[in-house]
Amino acid sequence: MRGLATSFFLFAVFVVVLSPAGSQSAQAQSFQVLYAFTNGIDGATPFSGITVDGAGNLYGTTSLGGKLTCNPPWGCGTAYRLKRSGSSYTFSPLYGFEGGADGSGPESRLNYGPDGALYGTTDEGGSINCGGLGCGTVFKLLPPAAAFCHSLFCPWKETVLYSFSGSSDGYWPFSADLLFDSTGNIYGTVPYTTYGSDVYGVAYELTRSNGGYTQSVLHSFAGSDGSQPWNSGLIADSAGNLYGTTAAGGLYGYGTVFELTNVAGTWTETVLHNFDDYDGSNVFAGLVADQPGNLYGATNIGGSTGGGTIFELSPGASGWTFNTLYTFPHNGCGPQASLIIDAAGDLYGAQACGGAHGAGAIFKLAFSNGNWTYTSLHDFNFTDGDNPSGRLTQDSSGNLYGTTVYGGDYNGLCQNYGCGVVWKITP
Numbered sequence: 001m002r003g004l005a006t007s008f009f010l011f012a013v014f015v016v017v018l019s020p021a022g023s024q025s026a027q028a029q030s031f032q033v034l035y036a037f038t039n040g041i042d043g044a045t046p047f048s049g050i051t052v053d054g055a056g057n058l059y060g061t062t063s064l065g066g067k068l069t070c071n072p073p074w075g076c077g078t079a080y081r082l083k084r085s086g087s088s089y090t091f092s093p094l095y096g097f098e099g100g101a102d103g104s105g106p107e108s109r110l111n112y113g114p115d116g117a118l119y120g121t122t123d124e125g126g127s128i129n130c131g132g133l134g135c136g137t138v139f140k141l142l143p144p145a146a147a148f149c150h151s152l153f154c155p156w157k158e159t160v161l162y163s164f165s166g167s168s169d170g171y172w173p174f175s176a177d178l179l180f181d182s183t184g185n186i187y188g189t190v191p192y193t194t195y196g197s198d199v200y201g202v203a204y205e206l207t208r209s210n211g212g213y214t215q216s217v218l219h220s221f222a223g224s225d226g227s228q229p230w231n232s233g234l235i236a237d238s239a240g241n242l243y244g245t246t247a248a249g250g251l252y253g254y255g256t257v258f259e260l261t262n263v264a265g266t267w268t269e270t271v272l273h274n275f276d277d278y279d280g281s282n283v284f285a286g287l288v289a290d291q292p293g294n295l296y297g298a299t300n301i302g303g304s305t306g307g308g309t310i311f312e313l314s315p316g317a318s319g320w321t322f323n324t325l326y327t328f329p330h331n332g333c334g335p336q337a338s339l340i341i342d343a344a345g346d347l348y349g350a351q352a353c354g355g356a357h358g359a360g361a362i363f364k365l366a367f368s369n370g371n372w373t374y375t376s377l378h379d380f381n382f383t384d385g386d387n388p389s390g391r392l393t394q395d396s397s398g399n400l401y402g403t404t405v406y407g408g409d410y411n412g413l414c415q416n417y418g419c420g421v422v423w424k425i426t427p
Contacts, residue, residue, distance in 0.1 A: 030426040031378045033385070034058070034082060034089050036408035037419035039065045041093055043078035044419035046403040047107035047175050049337065049390030051118070056084040058401060058422065059094075061106040061120060065419070066096035076104040077122070079141055079156070082422060094156040095141060099125055102158055103137040107175040109391055110141070114180055117142050119161075121173040121188070126163030130195045135164035135171035138178070138186065138206060138213075161186070161213045162206055166195035169215050170202045176233035176286065177338070177391065179242075184208055187236075189229035189244055193220060200227045203234060203244065203260060203267075218242070218267040219260055223249045225271055226256035231337055232286030234260075237293060243272075245283040245297055250274040254302065255283035257295065257313060272313055272320045277302045279324055280309040286338040290345055296325075298335040298349060303327040307354065308334020310347065310365055310372075325372045326365055329354060337391040342398075348377075350388035350402060355379040359386040359407060362400065362425060377425055382407045385421045400425040 043062025051059045066078035076099040082089040103122030110118040118141040125134035144154045170190030179187040186206040200221040206213040227249025234242045242260040250256035251274035259270045280299025295313040303309040307328035332354020339349040347365040355361030356379035364375045386407030393401045408421040
């Protein structure tokens with residue numbers, strides 16, 4: 001089995017955004033809106049999280065806006081960069097999707113591959129199948145060659161690595177992160193299989209072949225063993241075993257945590273936990289692992305209050321032990337994207353709804369004296385963001401970055417909902 005490694009770290013208006021004064025939490029966290037989308041060529045509704053490079057520049061995607069070749073005035077989505085200069089960030093679109101063979105509606109985070117390029121997926125576009133919307137793509141972005149770029153803002157080059165067909169390979173990959181091995185092969189999940197037939201989903205591998213990529217289905221979910229690996233993606237341990245979640249299916253129909261093991265070239269799935277609603281439901285988020293190999297994840301709803309949970313699965317000689325670490329209040333909901341973990345073992349995530357104002361919250365879950373303690377780092381109030389659905393990113397200084405799908409600028413084309421924001425929390 002090849003060694004696997006996750007890659008965590010990888011055109012109308014151009015705006016220079018200075019870091020504004022923000023609200024303070026009880027722990028003196030400084031919150032800043034770095035950019036508010038307008039649904040112009042900059043894009044709108046960033047479902048995905050943020051990727052940070054070594055210079056502190058931020059990269060992401062929007063699912064709408066950009067070029068108006070899809071369904072005006074909504075657009076086909078964009079890839080963008082916020083270039084850092086001290087405490088300021090300059091926004092520029094990198095690529096505007098056209099809704100054809102190049103893809104449409106990216107909701108995935110951009111991930112750095114081992115070659116230093118940015119990779120992601122689009123929900124639709126690519127092939128003309130799947131009801132004429134296209135079944136989605138896996139794509140690669142590279143900056144333009146310096147010799148051919150004579151202005152401050154130069155479009156990046158997009159290459160489609162794979163177009164889903166809507167048959168047994170799946171369709172509409174949504175916002176799952178991609179996973180890379182050391183040779184550049186790509187692993188991911190798709191929540192649907194065979195357009196118009198079933199909704200179970202697959203785990204897949206894209207293997208380098210003759211200058212391109214060939215897709216192999218590692219596992220097709222059947223419902224009883226899980227269904228709809230939504231935003232989860234896959235993570236890998238040091239032995240090359242893969243882990244993920246499904247939003248539904250399993251023994252009780254409320255989702256699963258699964259493991260994929262490769263023995264002599266054959267992948268075998270093992271369900272590690274079946275959710276029963278009392279311990280959580282709608283397992284949209286994927287997993288994160290600590291150094292000893294414990295798995296952590298979140299459910300969007302369910303649990304004792306119905307508001308979602310944070311959970312841990314610990315390996316042992318007799319199997320995996322499930323433990324609920326935190327249950328969200330009944331008037332909220334849990335994360336829709338994977339948690340992140342720092343060197344101290346503290347967990348961070350985005351509560352997609354609820355919080356003090358009902359627009360979601362960013363939280364920290366810390367372990368101390370045998371207990372896990374929840375701390376809200378920021379509660380969104382709609383004008384500074386609404387519905388943080390993407391995965392968080394933490395840089396080497398401990399700063400947190402993310403997006404909200406809605407909120408922010410209510411004066412533009414998204415006046416009923418807001419077009420979403422990019423934000424930063426400084427400890």
